[in-house]
Amino acid sequence: MPEKIKILYVDDEQNNLIGFKASFRIDYAIFIANNTTEAKKILEQHPDIRIIFCDQRMPDKTGVEFFEEIRLDHPHPIRILLTGYTDIESVIDAINRGNIYRYVKKPWGNEDIRAAIEESNKFYLANSMLAIKNTELQKAYTELDKFAYSVSHDIRGPLSGILGAIRVVKHLDTIEDMKEMLFLMENSVKKLDTFILSVHDYYNIQRGDLKISEIDLNTIAADLGDMYSMYTNAKNVSFSATVNQNEGFRSDEISVKLVLNNLLSNAFKYQRKDSPNKSVSLEMEVDKGIATFYVKDNGIGIDDKYRSEIFNLFFRATSQEAGSGFGLYNVKDALLKLNGNIEVNSVVGEGTIFKVTIPSK
Amino acid sequence: MSKYNFIVIDDSALDCFIAEKMIVHTGLCETVRCFTQASDALEYIQASSLEAATLPTVVILDVLMPMMSGFAFVEAFEDLPEDVKERYTIVALTSSMNKTDMEKIVSYQVVKKLLDKPITSETIITLLER
Structure with missing residues (x-):
């Protein structure tokens, strides 16, 4: 079930607050405040409040003034004013200045409020969707x-x-x-x-899209061993893969393979040409719902000064071998999608260790 | 026509090989040295600055390279003593079509010309005639 829509109601009359909460608490998460200072505190604590209802006539300030004040710091919640006919001039003014989305006439009926919430929620969702799309x-x-x-x-x-x-x-x-x-x-x-x-x-x-399935790390290890046998034979690099999997691991197999493939092909590629015992190892284990992978090599290593840049698109830290500057960027992107993490430990001329963790879904 | 020494700096071994063959083919070349890392070429120039070179040297420089780029090379070259610099002519070479990069590399005073890849014997000869 989706989370309840969070609503803040501000009114100086305690009875109205209690009545409001009693009527709508089943369907929505209701927050109440009997003054604007309290209301601001609640907004700070719950930035995901979607809709604010506020009474126009309150002793410390009017609802219109309150909305105008919070608009800058809390631009996202939909602002709705509760007011009687006598204040209609100020309501029109506030709507025109963009400070409130709509108003509900006092005394309010449950259906008016419910309709206002549903409309506001649609507007809120459309707006936030637009913001997300914009960022993308x-x-x-x-x-x-x-x-x-x-x-x-x-x-x-x-x-x-x-x-x-x-x-x-x-x-x-x-x-x-x-x-x-x-x-x-x-x-x-x-x-x-x-x-x-x-x-x-x-x-x-x-x-x-991610296709989550049960992944058997032994099968993956065997596949990778076959794939890199070309390197181990032709280029004289020894390769070992160890698996320690006693529980299930669910993730997107294609993305997991992409991560391991990129790290391994780098490990094989960036060897020291004159080294007599070139080696690459892959260690995999699943423990308490988290898969951990170590890709180790004793190759050329990565200079400290490039460490922060190796995951950037098109960045290359060496001219050795053909590289596109894509590999580690793709690795990082794939891990982002899998909620995984990557750490690197490297000494120039000695080798590199990549540690990847991926939570099981 | 008098002869020249050449230095080729390009991270691609193939492009080095092509430039070398094309340079030799002009018949105007005394020696040619290739470097796949700009920092090695810089060290070579610094080391050979001690002995007086007899022939002017043309440096064919790739612009986009990992580690030390053509830009970084030119900046380091500019700091060399005047009597060393005047023995070298730098010609930039790139397959990039990026305007910013192209304008930037020719903006350096020591870069005399920018050529498009791949290099040919004809373009080298035309270059030397001027």
């Missing part, structure tokens, strides 16, 4: 800007490399040179492909 739109717009910026470098870069290579081939004399050129061209194509795949991931995290 602003974020999407900023990211689109970054995208447009990176497109020229990250897509055109590899392409211009391949184009340049095709022209150079005309001037090459030896097979060895051509082979080297082809190898470099292949890397350029891979780079472009990685970028496009990351864009795809990015889009999926942004727009995709």
Whole structure:
């Protein structure tokens, strides 16, 4: 059941307050105050109050004055004035100045109040939805800007490399040179492909819905082991995965895999080329409803000064290997959706440990 | 025509290779050195500043690179002694179409020209003729 709509009623007459609360407490969460100072205190404590009813005639100040005062600090609640016909001039004035949403004539009937609450609630929801959409739109717009910026470098870069290579081939004399050129061209194509795949991931995290299911970490460990056997064989990096799962773990499998994949591929990629015992390990455990993952490597490490930036879109801390500057950004975004967390511990020239925690849903 | 020394700075190994081949192909090149990290190139320039270089050196500089970018390189280069700086001509090279970046890199006094990637022998020759 959804939470009850929170309503504040301000009136100097105690009887009205009691009557109001008695009539509506079943359907709504009612807060009452017999003066405006008390009302402001309640508003501070409950910023999620949606609707405020206020009597116009009170000894310390009028309802219109009260609404005008709180409007700046509490712009979101819908303001409704309770008043008799004699005050109609001030009511019209207040409505025109935007200080109140509507008014209810005194003495009020339960149906008038109920109708006012329902209408106000719709208005409140529409308004807050608009604010949320606006924030989302602003974020999407900023990211689109970054995208447009990176497109020229990250897509055109590899392409211009391949184009340049095709022209150079005309001037090459030896097979060895051509082979080297082809190898470099292949890397350029891979780079472009990685970028496009990351864009795809990015889009999926942004727009995709989570599909929560029971996840077996042993299966994931086996899948990842298969996937990275290419690295362990060809590049001489040892890989170990340990699983300690004695209870269920529910989450979005695709997002969890995306997180582990990005961290592992980084761990494999950013090794010290001359190191004799390159190794990567993955430790997974589920305890008290929380899954914890450690991805450890003894690679190049991350310099302290880049630590705060590694999760930023398109940031790269090294020119070693092909990277798009997307991976860790996608990781952070996916974890945000899973309510998870990530910590990094790294020493340059010794290695890096990423610790990820994801609560079971 | 007289010959030149070349330094290529680009984080992409392929782009370095292309530039090197195109430079050699002009027939105007005495030596060419490639660096995939701008900081290494800077160290090289600082170290070789001790011995008097005989030939003027053209530096082909990529703009967008991780760690030390083309901008950071140019700023560090500007702090070098005058008699070192005058032996080098910096030419920026980028695939970026971002106006802000392009305007920024040519705004440095030491950057003589901005070229679009990929580089060709013809553009290098035209460059050297001027």
